[in-house]
Amino acid sequence: EVILTQSPATLSLSPGERATLSCRASQSISNYLAWYQQKPGQAPRLLIYDTSNRATGIPARFSGSGSGTDFTLTISSLEPEDFAVYYCHQRTNWPLTFGGGTKVEIK
Amino acid sequence: EVQLVESGGGLVQPGGSLRLSCAASGFTFSSYTMSWVRQALGKGLEWISFISSSGDDIYYTDSVKGRFTISRDNAKNSLYLQMNSLRDEDTAVYYCASGIPGVNPFDYWGQGTLVTVSS
Numbered sequence: 001e002v003i004l005t006q007s008p009a010t011l012s013l014s015p016g017e018r019a020t021l022s023c024r025a026s027q028s029i030s031n032y033l034a035w036y037q038q039k040p041g042q043a044p045r046l047l048i049y050d051t052s053n054r055a056t057g058i059p060a061r062f063s064g065s066g067s068g069t070d071f072t073l074t075i076s077s078l079e080p081e082d083f084a085v086y087y088c089h090q091r092t093n094w095p096l097t098f099g100g101g102t103k104v105e106i107k
Numbered sequence: 108e109v110q111l112v113e114s115g116g117g118l119v120q121p122g123g124s125l126r127l128s129c130a131a132s133g134f135t136f137s138s139y140t141m142s143w144v145r146q147a148l149g150k151g152l153e154w155i156s157f158i159s160s161s162g163d164d165i166y167y168t169d170s171v172k173g174r175f176t177i178s179r180d181n182a183k184n185s186l187y188l189q190m191n192s193l194r195d196e197d198t199a200v201y202y203c204a205s206g207i208p209g210v211n212p213f214d215y216w217g218q219g220t221l222v223t224v225s226s
Contacts, residue, residue, distance in 0.1 A: 034211050036152075043202055043216040044144075044152065055214070087152055091212055095168045096142075096154040 002026055002090050004099035012107040019075040021102045023088035028068045032092040035064055035073045038101075039084045047086075048073060078104070109133040109215045111203050116220030123193050123224070129186040129203030129217055137161075137181035140206045142213060143188050145199035145222075153199075156188065160208055171197075193224045 003026035013019055023033065031051040036044040046055040048064035051071060061076040075082055083106050088099040115127040129141070142157045156177040157166045165177055176189040186203050200219040206212035 034213070036213070038152075043218050044213070045216070046211065046214055049211040049214075089152075089154075089213065094166050096157065096166075096212065098152040098154065101151050 001095055002029060002093050002097050004088050004090060004097055006086075006088055006099035006102045008102060009100070010103045010105060012105050013078055014107045015078050015080055017078050019073075019078055019082070019104055021073040021075075021086055021104075023066075023071045023073070023099050025069045025071070025090060029090045029092040031067055032090055033064070033066065033071045034089045034091070035062075036087045036089065037082075037084045038087065044087065075104075109205070111205060111215060111217035113201065113203055113217045113220035116201065116222045118223045118225065119193055120226050121194060121224055124189070124191045125193065125222060127188040127190065127201055127203075127220060127222070129188075131184045131186065131205065134205070134215075136179075136184040136205075138208075140208055140212055141177075141179055141186045142204045142206065143177060143186075144202045144204055144213065144216075145197075146202070146219075147196075147199045150199075155201075157212060158186070190222070193222075195224050198222060198224045 005024045007022045035048040038044040052064045063074050085101045085103045087101050110132045112130045143155050155168050158177045174192045178187045202219045204213040204216045
């Protein structure tokens with residue numbers, strides 16, 4: 001099973017600041033890494049798939065990078081609606097797995 | 108507009124059964140893979156089952172193998188999850204999610220249905 005470790009667990013930032021979220025895989029997953037955003041009481045929403053491809057309707061301030069075992073989600077300038085929990089996910093191997101999440105909170 | 112609507116959740120005793128449904132609309136259901144993902148209260152996401160667009164390929168996470176069965180009816184644009192021998196640890200919100208074959212399996216998500224296993 002591929003273990004995904006997200007860091008930090010919590011990120012305290014102010015609107016307008018840059019957010020950098022990390023996801024590390026226990027083995028190489030090529031570029032099959034996706035990112036999701038989840039707000040309280042809502043379903044997750046796909047942001048990025050296959051490391052760096054933005055999903056439909058996702059603003060350009062969200063970007064993804066990485067390969068192999070180390071991946072990053074960057075939010076270039078935080079908007080008030082970006083404060084949420086972010087999960088990474090891999091689809092290279094069964095079982096499909098998610099990271100434990102990073103909460104981006106308002107400082 | 109893509110819509111996924113789960114139903115069938117509720118309170119069930121340990122050892123009991125429940126059948127979840129997911130009604131899909133706004134896209135060609137028979138062309139998409141479908142999955143179930145669950146989330147215990149205050150916890151992270153856990154994938155539990157996947158079914159290919161045709162229904163020929165099915166996968167489960169180990170913790171539900173032999174207890175849960177995923178199925179789909181492409182004529183009815185519907186996905187199902189039959190859950191048997193339920194345990195306390197199966198308590199969670201269950202989401203259905205659709206995906207493009209060969210690409211990401213969780214493009215769109217429903218709003219979820221709560222399953223509570225308790226005596």
